Amino acid sequence: MMVVRGLVAALLIGAAFVRPGQTAETLKIASFSTVLTEIARRVGANHVSVAGLVKPGQDPHEYQPTPADLEQAADARLILLSGKHLEHYLDKVQQATGAKAASLAVGDALPTLKMKADPDEPQADPTGMVDDPHWWNSVANVERATMIVRDELIKLDQADQADYEKNAKAYLAELEALDHWAKRKVAELPRDKRKLVTSHDAFQCLARDYGFKIYAIEGVSTETEPSDRHVAELIDEIKNQRVKAIFLENTLNPKVSTEITRETGAKIGGSLYADGLGNGDGSTYEGLVRHNISTIVDALK
Amino acid sequence: MRGSPLVRAVLVVLALLALLGPLRTLTNRRTEAGVPLQQAGPGSAVKKKIHLELTSTTVPFKYQITSGGEPIWRGQSNSTTAATDLELEFPPEGIDLVLDASWSEQKPTAVRLALIPQGSGMMARTVWGTTSVSEVMTFQEEK
């Protein structure tokens, strides 16, 4: 009887660590980007266990790793980073993990757009510009990121290459269909009405992909408050351009945006997922894109 | 009762309604190359006369052109080229037209949409498909 009880206990403990469909020897991944967490889980499926350290809805500009996060990163064989200087805490991660894990800054391999830097931004170039870190707001970029993650998984676990290729192919087909849907949805909005006023400058690549002009209330980071002069200029611009709606985002206090709507008569078009996956309908990448595009198009029509 | 003005009015309306059916058929027959539906959605841009020409290397083909979320031209063509004239808002930022076309044969096919705004040069886009195509095409006049 004791033996049976012991066996049951062992099985229960085992079940707590191994999810259904997962083998005991999974590749441990720590991800500092909600979008990369989804990509790694979709491409890696049952061959990987992914610790999503930046949680959905969390502001990646303000995120700081906890000791528990660093422990998980130290335990991983692959660390996925958003890149383009988004992880300002990178030195802490490197200290915690040493040279043990391969770290992959996926965004660094993607095309770069420049944006105006905050005054105290250490990464700014002499002209005051910085790499725009928000690459995930382009479906095409997420497709490229998927291929980068796939290739890295194959490098670390060649035995499961066929599965990684098959899973990536299926996910890429979904992304392709999503981009097609987005293009059709945006086509409902005349090109002269594609003016996007948002509470931080996170949608440059969306604007490039779908023909929008951006008017951002703030610069790159959600940590800085916009200057009075910048707000006054924006108010004039919104009036001149007859912009019908402005947008908030899920990780920012909407105080300034609300003030602008009062001054201009533009309505709040809704909130957008600017900084990666959130909760609710933005909890998957497809849901995020569908939410953002529908919200923008329907409010500006 | 027979002479009542109300009954007479009802009879006139009924007669007009009966005429509407054949009239509509006549109007349709005149545009058998395709039915220009309605003008593009509201906006501040000025409307322009635009000539649209659609060419498919496989016939017959069915097509629909959508602008601003509304179908503006659709039909079926037995010849490789269908054409129509429309009035569309054409802002300096350009316009997006959504082209959907399909054919029954499974065959690699090129479908080309050409657009000539009045007083401007021709702009054209081509897309390939095996049984159908579905594409957002952007047209912008050169400054």
Ligand SMILES: [Zn+2]
């Ligand atoms: Zn951001």
